[in-house]
Amino acid sequence: MSSIPSERLGNPPNLDMTLAYHLDITISIVVGIFAFLNAPRAIARFANRSERFRGHTLRYVSLHHKPPINTNSDSVHLRSEPEKFTINANIDDSSEGCSTTFKALPTLPLQDTTSNPPSGGQQLVHMPMLSSLVATGILSRPVYEEYTVGHVLLMAGYAAMVFYCGFYKSNPFSDPPRVGWITASQIPFVYILASKNNVVGMLVGVGYEKLNYLHRNIGRLVVVGANVHALGFVYKWSVAGKLSIELAQPFVRWGLVALVCFDLLGMGSTQFVRSKCYNLFIITHVLGSFVFLFAACYHRPACIPFIAAASVFYGLDHLIRMAKTRIITATLRPIPELGLTRVEIPSLNSGWRAGQHVRLRVLSTGVGFSGLTEVHPFTIANAERKEEGMVLMCKKAGRWTTKMYELSAMETRGERGCKVGKSVRVMVEGPYGGIGNTVMSSYSGALFIVGGSGITFALSAVQELVRSENDSNVRVIDIAWGIRDAASLTPLIQLFSSLLEQSTLARLRISVFYTRASMGSSRGMYLPPGVTLSPGRFNAAKFLDDVVTSTQNKGGAMGVFVGVCGPSTLAMEVKGVVRTFDVHRRKMVGGIELHNE
Numbered sequence: 123m124s125s126i127p128s129e130r131l132g133n134p135p136n137l138d139m140t141l142a143y144h145l146d147i148t149i150s151i152v153v154g155i156f157a158f159l160n161a162p163r164a165i166a167r168f169a170n171r172s173e174r175f176r177g178h179t180l181r182y183v184s185l186h187h188k189p190p191i192n193t194n195s196d197s198v199h200l201r202s203e204p205e206k207f208t209i210n211a212n213i214d215d216s217s218e219g220c221s222t223t224f225k226a227l228p229t230l231p232l233q234d235t236t237s238n239p240p241s242g243g244q245q246l247v248h249m250p251m252l253s254s255l256v257a258t259g260i261l262s263r264p265v266y267e268e269y270t271v272g273h274v275l276l277m278a279g280y281a282a283m284v285f286y287c288g289f290y291k292s293n294p295f296s297d298p299p300r301v302g303w304i305t306a307s308q309i310p311f312v313y314i315l316a317s318k319n320n321v322v323g324m325l326v327g328v329g330y331e332k333l334n335y336l337h338r339n340i341g342r343l344v345v346v347g348a349n350v351h352a353l354g355f356v357y358k359w360s361v362a363g364k365l366s367i368e369l370a371q372p373f374v375r376w377g378l379v380a381l382v383c384f385d386l387l388g389m390g391s392t393q394f395v396r397s398k399c400y401n402l403f404i405i406t407h408v409l410g411s412f413v414f415l416f417a418a419c420y421h422r423p424a425c426i427p428f429i430a431a432a433s434v435f436y437g438l439d440h441l442i443r444m445a446k447t448r449i450i451t452a453t454l455r456p457i458p459e460l461g462l463t464r465v466e467i468p469s470l471n472s473g474w475r476a477g478q479h480v481r482l483r484v485l486s487t488g489v490g491f492s493g494l495t496e497v498h499p500f501t502i503a504n505a506e507r508k509e510e511g512m513v514l515m516c517k518k519a520g521r522w523t524t525k526m527y528e529l530s531a532m533e534t535r536g537e538r539g540c541k542v543g544k545s546v547r548v549m550v551e552g553p554y555g556g557i558g559n560t561v562m563s564s565y566s567g568a569l570f571i572v573g574g575s576g577i578t579f580a581l582s583a584v585q586e587l588v589r590s591e592n593d594s595n596v597r598v599i600d601i602a603w604g605i606r607d608a609a610s611l612t613p614l615i616q617l618f619s620s621l622l623e624q625s626t627l628a629r630l631r632i633s634v635f636y637t638r639a640s641m642g643s644s645r646g647m648y649l650p651p652g653v654t655l656s657p658g659r660f661n662a663a664k665f666l667d668d669v670v671t672s673t674q675n676k677g678g679a680m681g682v683f684v685g686v687c688g689p690s691t692l693a694m695e696v697k698g699v700v701r702t703f704d705v706h707r708r709k710m711v712g713g714i715e716l717h718n719e
């Protein structure tokens with residue numbers, strides 16, 4: 123600020139600086155309060171030996187229990203009653219001489235609780251979320267897209283603090299530096315909330331993706347603030363007839379570079395750009411956020427503390443991301459019934475929790491040259507410590523996922539001529555996100571309401587719950603899966619059957635609903651007991667009611683976990699059902715906690 127004469131500032135510079143730092147301190151205190159409220163759940167999770175080390179880095183561990191697995195075929199017979207599987211679906215297997223019934227997933231290893239006790243033999247401590255016990259009513263009411271009243275109130279409070287500090291005894295046209303100070307004070311938060319290894323997320327116990335709305339909205343405030351700051355000076359200099367002289371000053375030019383970076387970031391982040399050209403969004407973000415750090419420092423040395431804080435978190439995030447990155451070989455297999463590519467990574471079999479995702483880059487020109495630069499997030503579709511390693515199910519959604527599907531269709535054949543999938547080198551970064559400090563097995567009941575490829579979340583969660591049955595409180599598990607075509611069920615029947623077979627202590631029920639009537643797709647399909655296939659849509663309210671009743675009947679009072687994964691309309695519907703659930707019954711069962719994946 124030193125090069126600006128004090129009469130131009132309107133306020134003593136230390137008031138601007140004081141307000142900027144006080145704003146940051148206040149925001150940090152608010153984060154601290156949320157962290158304090160989350161502390162009991164974090165303590166309950168980390169007090170559990172096995173939960174402490176899971177969900178941080180991906181690795182390979184040798185498994186004590188190694189069931190035989192046929193790696194020379196993409197089809198594996200079920201251990202029990204294989205003759206019952208007569209699938210009349212759209213089967214595509216022309217391999218001759220291979221013992222193949224239908225395209226399926228490798229069977230799960232039999233339950234092995236001795237080699238991998240999920241809670242390390244410790245008593246699970248259940249720490250409910252406060253919001254799961256009380257009907258949060260108005261706060262969880264949806265307002266717009268994924269925003270609830272709670273989100274809107276939090277953002278409104280945040281914006282009110284920023285505006286108060288920006289305009290307290292200050293007019294942006296006579297005192298533009300104030301807006302500059304307040305804008306600069308927000309830079310660390312924008313960068314922290316953009317990071318994958320997010321310190322705020324760690325403190326409050328949620329994944330970075332759940333805080334992304336804060337990053338977007340604070341980012342918007344910063345873009346508006348930077349423009350108001352610049353316009354204020356342009357106005358002042360124009361009135362004083364000094365515009366061209368001032369614009370020639372190097373610090374002003376650096377300010378303009380910083381402003382262009384912000385405007386690029388702002389424009390590149392619009393929903394229009396993100397949906398039409400996600401890569402443009404990524405490129406403007408990477409370039410804009412990097413160049414801005416230098417431009418802001420050259421613009422005003424007073425920005426350096428804020429830029430330094432942002433750079434530390436930005437740099438640390440990238441270092442941790444590098445440490446969390448693995449370059450390995452994966453096998454891609456097409457699953458036409460589900461319209462997705464199954465990615466198997468046998469050399470990574472540990473280190474994640476149910477619901478976490480990884481960021482995947484395929485190192486093959488099969489996804490196109492521009493596709494090589496793209497990283498896409500996918501939820502891990504199985505529990506850790508399985509013989510098949512990590513499994514991802516990537517639905518054909520756009521250009522890149524379609525190219526990967528086409529690449530997977532160029533399967534290679536094994537020694538006996540059977541399809542073994544397409545081997546490619548991939549870069550896997552993670553794990554990230556997931557259910558935070560929630561310990562799913564500490565609940566009495568669990569309900570998963572998923573649509574389409576959202577089944578990946580339910581699969582990993584239920585595998586984890588079934589495997590930890592001996593140490594788990596969960597006695598009732600329900601999956602309600604909505605699909606378009608009944609044929610989508612075919613590739614998963616074997617896995618469902620295996621889960622049902624292993625689920626001896628908890629009652630597992632899998633209800634599949636299809637909306638498109640397609641002749642022949644499900645005719646002759648054998649459904650194992652516990653799996654039902656019905657036309658139409660599921661009734662989320664009825665499912666929740668059933669799970670709560672069954673949980674209570676089994677004496678469960680540790681709450682019901684509800685996981686939802688699918689289109690935003692499904693998430694909204696389930697949120698509404700949980701929100702309006704009978705308060706008395708909610709308390710009797712120990713609360714209902716909703717996780718939207």
Ligand SMILES: Cc1cc2nc3c(=O)[nH]c(=O)nc-3n(C[C@H](O)[C@H](O)[C@H](O)COP(=O)(O)OP(=O)(O)OC[C@H]3O[C@@H](n4cnc5c(N)ncnc54)[C@H](O)[C@@H]3O)c2cc1C
Nearest residue numbers: 397400497498499500501515516517519520521522523575
């Ligand atoms: C946390 C998370 C977990 C996910 N898990 C799964 C999963 O298990 N299975 C699955 O099939 N899909 C999953 N998705 C969605 C999947 O990442 C996108 O479908 C995929 O990236 C689309 O890429 P595309 O280029 O083929 O499609 P495009 O046509 O480029 O994009 C389709 C839509 O996907 C979004 N998208 C594109 N690229 C990305 C990206 N790099 N990061 C985030 N969103 C992007 C865009 O909003 C776009 O509108 C997940 C997404 C997120 C955010």
